Amino acid sequence: MENTIVLIAKGTDTLEFLLQELKAYFEPYCRVIGFASHQYIPDLHEAAHVFLTTKSPELFTIARQAVADAVPITVLNRYFELRKLKALMQIPPGTTVPVMNNSPVTAQEVIENLKEANVDHLNYIPFHPDCTFDDPSLQYAVIMSIPDVPPPPHLELIDLGFRKIHIHDLIDVGRKVGVPVEWERNYLSAFIAEMSELSKLLGTSYAEVQKLNSQLQSTFQAVRDPVIACNQEGQITFINDVAIELFCPHADSVVGQPYTVLMEHSFLTPFFEHVGQEDTLVTLAHKQFIVSSQSIRRRHERLGFVCTLKDVTELQRLRTQLVQRGHTATYSFADIKGKSGPIQKAMEISKKMAKNNQTILLLGENGTGKELFAHAIHQHSLRKNGPFVAINCASLPENLLESELFGYEEGAFTGARKGGKPGLFEQADGGTIFLDEIGDISSAIQVKLLRVLQEKQVIRVGGTGILSVDCRVIAATNRDLEAAVEQGQFREDLFYRLAVLPIEIPSLRERISDLPLLIEDHLTSQGVRKTWSADVMELLISHDWPGNIRELKNVVDYALAVSEKPVITIDDLPKRLTDRLAQKSLGAASAFRGTDERDVDLLLCLYQFYVTNRPVGRYQLAHAPALRSKGWTESALRGKLKQLEERGLVRSGTTRQGTTITPDGIDMLRSLDRI
Numbered sequence: 001m002e003n004t005i006v007l008i009a010k011g012t013d014t015l016e017f018l019l020q021e022l023k024a025y026f027e028p029y030c031r032v033i034g035f036a037s038h039q040y041i042p043d044l045h046e047a048a049h050v051f052l053t054t055k056s057p058e059l060f061t062i063a064r065q066a067v068a069d070a071v072p073i074t075v076l077n078r079y080f081e082l083r084k085l086k087a088l089m090q091i092p093p094g095t096t097v098p099v100m101n102n103s104p105v106t107a108q109e110v111i112e113n114l115k116e117a118n119v120d121h122l123n124y125i126p127f128h129p130d131c132t133f134d135d136p137s138l139q140y141a142v143i144m145s146i147p148d149v150p151p152p153p154h155l156e157l158i159d160l161g162f163r164k165i166h167i168h169d170l171i172d173v174g175r176k177v178g179v180p181v182e183w184e185r186n187y188l189s190a191f192i193a194e195m196s197e198l199s200k201l202l203g204t205s206y207a208e209v210q211k212l213n214s215q216l217q218s219t220f221q222a223v224r225d226p227v228i229a230c231n232q233e234g235q236i237t238f239i240n241d242v243a244i245e246l247f248c249p250h251a252d253s254v255v256g257q258p259y260t261v262l263m264e265h266s267f268l269t270p271f272f273e274h275v276g277q278e279d280t281l282v283t284l285a286h287k288q289f290i291v292s293s294q295s296i297r298r299r300h301e302r303l304g305f306v307c308t309l310k311d312v313t314e315l316q317r318l319r320t321q322l323v324q325r326g327h328t329a330t331y332s333f334a335d336i337k338g339k340s341g342p343i344q345k346a347m348e349i350s351k352k353m354a355k356n357n358q359t360i361l362l363l364g365e366n367g368t369g370k371e372l373f374a375h376a377i378h379q380h381s382l383r384k385n386g387p388f389v390a391i392n393c394a395s396l397p398e399n400l401l402e403s404e405l406f407g408y409e410e411g412a413f414t415g416a417r418k419g420g421k422p423g424l425f426e427q428a429d430g431g432t433i434f435l436d437e438i439g440d441i442s443s444a445i446q447v448k449l450l451r452v453l454q455e456k457q458v459i460r461v462g463g464t465g466i467l468s469v470d471c472r473v474i475a476a477t478n479r480d481l482e483a484a485v486e487q488g489q490f491r492e493d494l495f496y497r498l499a500v501l502p503i504e505i506p507s508l509r510e511r512i513s514d515l516p517l518l519i520e521d522h523l524t525s526q527g528v529r530k531t532w533s534a535d536v537m538e539l540l541i542s543h544d545w546p547g548n549i550r551e552l553k554n555v556v557d558y559a560l561a562v563s564e565k566p567v568i569t570i571d572d573l574p575k576r577l578t579d580r581l582a583q584k585s586l587g588a589a590s591a592f593r594g595t596d597e598r599d600v601d602l603l604l605c606l607y608q609f610y611v612t613n614r615p616v617g618r619y620q621l622a623h624a625p626a627l628r629s630k631g632w633t634e635s636a637l638r639g640k641l642k643q644l645e646e647r648g649l650v651r652s653g654t655t656r657q658g659t660t661i662t663p664d665g666i667d668m669l670r671s672l673d674r675i
Contacts, residue, residue, distance in 0.1 A: 013145060536572075
């Protein structure tokens with residue numbers, strides 16, 4: 001509940017509208033829930049913040065009964081969309097206009113909002129269910145979507161819709177609950193762009209634009225970053241106090257003047273005169289800022305630019321701390337090399353799942369690149385600006401792993417640090433924790449990990465206090481966890497908590513067509529330019545690579561170390577590799593002597609599908625020209641494929657995976673000089 005924001009409203013329509021606004025800004029960084037005043041409201045004592053829609057004492061009493069005294073309760077500041085006010089501005093000054101709402105308090109709040117928006121030329125009177133229309137001279141009435149009182153048919157209704165939430169409230173509470181600064185900046189830029197478009201909608205006179213600027217100025221004083229906007233002619237249309245202090249501390253007013261009156265304006269020139277300017281790091285007043293701009297448009301017409309400066313001094317300090325602790329992701333999907341179908345599919349699925357906030361389980365053999373995928377998923381997720389904390393669960397004994405994951409209190413054990421130490425789950429708060437080799441943790445650790453996944457809470461070793469954590473879990477294993485569950489070695493409930501979003505990382509033999517690309521990429525990273533002889537490449541492709549990409553890199557590094565020529569030959573390969581391949585080839589040839597030539601035809605056909613990285617089923621095999629011309633039928637293939645699989649020459653998978661020739665089958669064809 002500590003990361004929960006609660007909204008309490010009088011009406012369900014208002015509740016639904018405002019909940020959408022709050023969720024659009026705060027989720028997925030925290031949970032947003034809402035209740036109407038007539039609904040049952042559960043215990044909300046641990047909520048982070050409570051918003052009320054009106055100043056009604058009834059709502060405040062309801063909220064205070066549901067939450068702890070320490071939980072802040074505030075009334076939402078709300079405003080009307082300016083485009084909906086234009087109808088009011090066309091009514092003659094001094095006209096009496098009833099403002100209809102569901103209570104005297106809310107009706108008066110609407111009137112105050114209208115006056116704050118400088119639409120103050122009318123005589124507003126509050127109107128609610130206890131009132132009647134006795135004045136026959138009334139011509140207009142203001143409603144908010146559905147009127148609470150049926151108005152007379154002769155009145156012209158001006159529907160202002162629901163009032164929106166003031167950006168002050170979103171930014172202030174967002175900073176307290178951990179909304180990233182990048183999201184705040186994007187939201188702010190979009191808001192400024194919308195306001196600037198509306199300035200022309202409401203009128204083009206200088207006085208009207210000045211009114212809008214005044215409203216914008218009061219709005220953006222809560223923003224801690226400098227914000228400046230200019231029209232297409234380079235004139236400043238609004239500027240907040242932080243920007244004034246930085247660029248023109250002694251000027252009375254710069255609104256309406258060219259941006260060139262600002263000190264250090266040369267830094268701003270590209271951002272106020274060029275579309276698509278990239279973010280730039282600059283130094284101003286002994287501080288570093290990231291300067292960015294956004295073009296303000298109305299349809300195809302460019303109205304100007306809004307420029308924001310983000311002080312990165314503090315961000316750099318925090319990031320430096322994370323880097324020193326190793327709590328940053330260093331790889332992206334661009335670092336995962338491969339064009340084969342299996343690896344492309346794995347990346348496509350990973351990118352989709354990265355945007356989700358659920359737990360991910362990476363499955364694959366040792367050396368397939370599971371950690372690389374974990375880094376890339378974090379970089380592609382909504383938590384990319386948070387920490388990335390990784391730990392190999394198989395590298396530490398149980399007692400040490402427990403203290404590393406969950407932290408410990410002072411005096412928890414001999415040698416415990418004074419003051420205790422936060423665990424990796426605490427350090428990953430707001431980001432991602434990567435648990436490698438998760439299948440090797442003990443039963444005791446499994447129980448504690450299950451609590452973290454279920455409750456989002458940890459208890460330090462030697463402690464009693466419960467700490468809430470908000471981090472995305474990515475786990476990885478090379479074990480068959482389902483088999484481990486059946487054997488009683490892994491908790492079933494923990495398995496299903498981990499395997500919410502499973503991703504299978506293909507082995508190198510499943511993506512053997514990527515082998516030349518992987519070798520070339522590794523050579524490039526080493527700054528070496530060498531070529532491989534055809535027989536070496538053929539030999540490498542025929543290997544089954546039990547150590548996957550890690551084994552491949554070792555073989556390449558060995559060859560580079562011993563080779564003295566520009567072309568790498570078989571003599572440059574590790575002896576263990578060439579001996580293993582030679583033994584397999586001899587064994588395969590011996591096992592194949594006297595075998596029906598039709599078996600060779602079948603293996604040759606499977607090999608053609610293998611080299612093009614295509615799965616193939618019995619039906620497709622039976623209709624392949626090379627086999628069909630020799631009388632093969634689907635039923636005959638079924639029996640023959642079973643025999644070849646028993647001898648290890650072919651491998652049958654699922655319907656989608658089909659049947660493929662194994663490295664032993666390839667060695668067989670090579671020993672018979674058929675490939």
